[in-house]
Amino acid sequence: MSFAEMFPGETAAALADRAANPVPLPAAKRSAWADLGEVLAAPLAGAAQGVNESLRVLGRLGNARAIQDPNAPRAGPLPWMDETSGMRDAREASRATGEAAFKSSDEALRRGADYWKPDPMTAGWATNFLHDAGRMVTKFAGYSLFGGAPAAIAGTGLDEGGTSYLNLRDQGVDATTAAKVGTVHGLVTAASAGIAPVGSTPLRSAILVGLSGPGAFMAEAALSREILQGADYPQLAATFDPFDSLGLALSLVPGAAIAAGVHGARARAASRAEPTAGKPPASPSPELVDAAHVQLQRDLVEAGNLGRIDDPASGVVHQRALDEARAALDEGRPVELPTRVADEARAAPALAHLDEQLRAADVPRLADEARADEPQFGTEPMPVTEAERMAAPVVAPADASQARAPLQRALDVTRERPDLPVRLEDDGSPATPASDLVRTEAQRASQEAREAITATQAAIECFLKFGVQ
Known part of the structure; x- marks a missing residue:
């Protein structure tokens, strides 16, 4: 006799419990x-x-x-028509x-x-x-x-x-x-x-x-x-x-x-928004460079115009003055500036600045520098240079009889007799050789000419930069 036949009640209860609570199968092994x-x-x-x-x-x-609500009223195909039973x-x-x-x-x-x-x-x-x-x-x-x-x-x-x-x-x-x-x-x-x-x-x-x-x-x-x-x-x-x-x-x-x-x-x-950030700027085109140069020159010209901004004639006069000054400098002739009409409010700061620069100029230092550039004369006869001739007083052609100025005549005499003693004062002081005397006068005249040229150049520069006569 088997165990199930000996205990049929217990066997049935065990089978029912196993059916109600099955043992889970082991999970399949995965790779x-x-x-x-x-x-x-x-x-x-x-x-x-x-x-x-x-x-x-x-x-x-x-x-x-x-x-939608099936009981809600429905409209027909047209606003004035009701829904028919067939349509419903x-x-x-x-x-x-x-x-x-x-x-x-x-x-x-x-x-x-x-x-x-x-x-x-x-x-x-x-x-x-x-x-x-x-x-x-x-x-x-x-x-x-x-x-x-x-x-x-x-x-x-x-x-x-x-x-x-x-x-x-x-x-x-x-x-x-x-x-x-x-x-x-x-x-x-x-x-x-x-x-x-x-x-x-x-x-x-x-x-x-x-x-x-x-x-x-x-x-x-x-x-x-x-x-x-x-x-x-x-x-x-x-x-x-x-x-x-x-x-x-x-x-x-x-x-x-x-x-x-x-x-x-x-x-x-x-x-x-910033596509060029961190990248080197691209080279400008030649046309852009030329346009920038033209604009820069125009800005420089307008910066020196002291006339009224709203006066077109002032700009025309200013540009004409610059052109005439450049032409005169290129041809080596004196610069003659036209009459300018400046705006007092704009010209006052420029005039004050120019006055301050002139007061601060070191005239003795400029004279020493010009004197240091003069050639050293010896005891030999001194030739008459073109600078000396230019330093001599210039006379008008109408006074041809007076063309030979005292300095010119002194130069001629000195060239013939360089050791000729000349006494300027009758006070017993020793005589001075004619060559030394003429050399001193020539240096003085040359220095005056240099200072005049320097002043003219300074005036031209001030005019070109500030538009001030």
Whole structure:
């Protein structure tokens, strides 16, 4: 007799207990390559799940907009026509067909989202994190195409709120409770992402996201758990853990995604605003150089014009004076400046500056420098140079009989008799050789001529620079 026949009651109870509580099978051993492939594919699988969830939410919103009260009065094809019974029957048939098509597409999108979810038996922490991160980033990127960061924040918040609502409805939660939990999740997602653009730099945004993300997740989990417990869903409430490590890590994803997009856009805008920053300047074209030279010359000419700015004649006279002065200097003839009409208010500072320069001139030093340039004469007869002839007094052609000035006659005598003694004073002082006397007078006349030339040049320079006669 077997043990089962001896104790039939106990055997039946044991078999019933085994059937009610089956022993889980040991997990199949996976290779390291399979785990690595699952981790690398996790972001793509998360992106596919996110697309299915977004399409499902958008489909629900579109269907809710299309649903109308069947008892509401309907208008005919024209404003003054009422809806006929045939039109009403066709509309009802179309409504039934549309609802069936909507339910079919909604079920297909739900199965698609479930298909791309990671396997809870084999997926590790890294796989789950990369999967959910890819899902969130895909939503942010998709909604940003419709309006940048604001559209990404608002769109993803509504999308996540609707997805949470639909997931809870699929698990049997009533519409009111599911709507409350979905609203909390959508608002927290939008707030976690919206805090990132507040930071003016990537570092400040990272600090804000690091502080706000985990705190917002903990508050959301605690509030959602309270809502589900209050609605008598204890099993679902237990899945919301404020200290879940995966949830805390994923709470950083919304803010990080928005911060990366915002600061990337700011960097691109800055680079477009300063395209040549940090680059050597390009060489100007020859035409640009010529134009700059012309403008510079024009500015220099206008800077020396002391006439009234609103007087065109003043500018014409100023330009004509400059042209005549240049021509005279090029031809070696004296400069004769035309009469100028200057604005007293503009001319006064220039005249004061010129007077100050003339007072500060060191005339004795200039005379010493000119004297040092004079040639040294010996005791031999001194030839009459062109400078000496120019230093002699010039007479008009009408006085031809007086053409030979005293200095010229003295030069002629000195050339014939250089040792001739000359006594200028009758006071018993020794006589001076004629060559020494003539040399002294010639140096004095030459010095006077040099000073006159220097003064003329200074006047011309002042005129060219300041426009002052």
